[in-house]
Amino acid sequence: MLYQELKQRAAAGNPIRVAASGAGWMGSGFAAQMAHVPGMELSVLIDPDLEAACDAFLATGLAKNDIVEATAVGQAMDAICQGKRVITTNVNLAAQLEAIDVMTDVTPSPASGADTAYAAIQHGKDVVLINIEADVTVGRMLKKLAADAGVLYSVSSGDEPGCLMELVEYVNLLGFEPIVIGKGKNNPLNPAATPDTVAESAKKANKDAYQTASYVDGSKTMFEMTCAANATGCVPMQRGMVGPEATQETITEIFSLKEDGGLAPHPGVVDFVQGSSMAGGVFVTVRVQDDRIADDLKYLKVGNGRYSTFFRPYHLWFIEAPISIAKAVLHRQTTLVPLDEPVADVLTIAKRDLNPGDRLDDFGGYTFRGLMDTATAVVNENGLPEGLAPGAEIIRPVASGSVITWDDVRLDETSTVVKLRRQQDQLK
Known part of the structure; x- marks a missing residue:
């Protein structure tokens, strides 16, 4: 022990x-x-x-x-x-x-x-x-x-990706087929959030306003679910994910496969839900192939039988x-490590019109937010990974709501994180 x-x-x-x-x-x-x-x-x-x-x-x-x-x-x-x-x-x-x-x-x-x-x-x-x-x-x-x-x-x-990884391992060990993995968002999504718009709630919670805004504008959620995606192979359903309203009673129906009336296009996707009853938790919706086990899970109130959702109602960071x-x-036991091939990444999206000479501030700030997409889509769009955005200098005009690309910024090439990302992008 x-x-x-x-x-x-x-x-x-x-x-x-x-x-x-x-x-x-x-x-x-x-x-x-x-x-x-x-x-x-x-x-x-x-x-x-x-x-x-x-x-x-x-x-x-x-x-x-x-x-x-x-x-x-x-x-x-x-x-x-x-x-x-x-x-x-x-x-x-x-x-x-x-x-x-x-x-x-x-x-x-x-x-x-x-x-x-x-x-x-x-x-x-x-x-x-x-x-x-x-x-x-x-x-x-x-x-x-x-x-x-x-x-x-x-x-x-502690953070949602690690907790989610443990829950995925749990359902995999039991032989269930993961359909959707994800988290319950702690607050309503507002992509336009800035430190100013969350100042009052941040003060009440004794939190930094930038940090609070990074939760509200979705940047934190995009990072979390990208981390989980890259460790499990699950892919986002769409750019930015769907993020439907859900409760513990409705989530199983919502995230069943499309052929059964749900949103999931195929097994193995990642998303998040909004709504107070699941806020702060992580979930895995699975498909159950065995009729006997499906009946038992329905009796145990874990789902509707053919689909079940396993829910951990908290994460303790x-x-x-x-x-x-x-x-x-x-x-020598790891909790979460990325797979050898990237599955997803986080795009950097301009929150306002940006001009040459502007400098990107920080997560939850006034200049950018994050948006998850597949790794392939991010590469094809030459999107700047959001993790490299803080402190980057804008060298070309970028319109509000547009993807900020590698070509739009000047980075500090002496920094460890930029050097490692350059090396990582060369990995086969």
């Missing part, structure tokens, strides 16, 4: 030591959760804002003198050996620490995730990302580099991510 293994490591004073990038809302939450997991220790927190990193550790009950700001490997190792925690701005320093078993990135930034994962792999560390945006953008390349280096690469559970990290380190 994983719990018993972790308790034994705790008793032996040999915890799984984790280094994490990100001390914002997600990263500080991960730090808080890690403080309660036996046999695991968040030893290093990496962030450009050292005060935020320090505050994240202080909030877990550590004293100020338990936290060391490190600028050198030896200094950081000494601190960890003395039972202290390390904060640093340098991801490469963290990756070089012999005491660290595994690294993660707890941000929504593809650039940060790529920097963290690449540094870890280069220094022989396992990687379990709590960052699906990075996986969607350069996950195939990171997977290859990790395999070449003999280390593990995975995305964690960074709170359950430590389980994936422990499985990776102790059992």
Whole structure:
């Protein structure tokens, strides 16, 4: 049992030591959760804002003198050996620490995730990302580099793709045929959302307005379902998916095959639903071929018999991510990894007219949003992957609502995420 293994490591004073990038809302939450997991220790927190990193550790009950700001490997190792925690701005320093078993990135930034994962792999560390945006953008390349280096690469559970992957595995093991996999969106879709339009709700929830707008404008959902698609082979039904209103009572009928009155054109598609009863959960609608099992599932109120929907009503994001990290380190078990061939990607769509000299801001911002489509369609349209959009400079006019292409922007070719994406696009 994983719990018993972790308790034994705790008793032996040999915890799984984790280094994490990100001390914002997600990263500080991960730090808080890690403080309660036996046999695991968040030893290093990496962030450009050292005060935020320090505050994240202080909030877990550590004293100020338990936290060391490190600028050198030896200094950081000494601190960890003395039972202290390390904060640093340098991801490469963290990756070089012999005491660290595994690294993660707890941000929504593809650039940060790529920097963290690449540094870890280069220094022989396992990687379990709590960052699906990075996986969607350069996950195939990171997977290859990790395999070449003999280390593990995975995305964690907790966010919808990881939770959905576990549910897909469950139905596959039972021999059911997945028809549609997906998530329940937490809020109504408004592609025009900006930090201004969500400012009040973001303030009430104590969330960043950009982050909140990325949920509402659909960018986050597009990333999540693209991550799931690329790990399972399921394809979107259409550009941007359908996103129908659904409840636990109606979803099975909605996502049965078209030949049986539903929306699914064929088995193996990915989509999302709107509506409060399924918000925050993940689902897999399956077709059941065995008449006896179909009758039993109908009796158990899991569906209408021939079709059934398996629904997990929650995802706990960074709170359950430590389980994936422990499985990776102790059992060499991955939670979610992309397939060798891409299935889907996220296009970058202009939210307003853009002119040369404009700079794209960030997910949920004023200049762009994401829209999922098949990988083939994105390539054929020369679409700029949304994961590369933040900070890109517009060099040609782009009309509002149009796809932003590679030719429309100037990227920072020195950045790790751009370099890895260039390499990934050359993979056969």
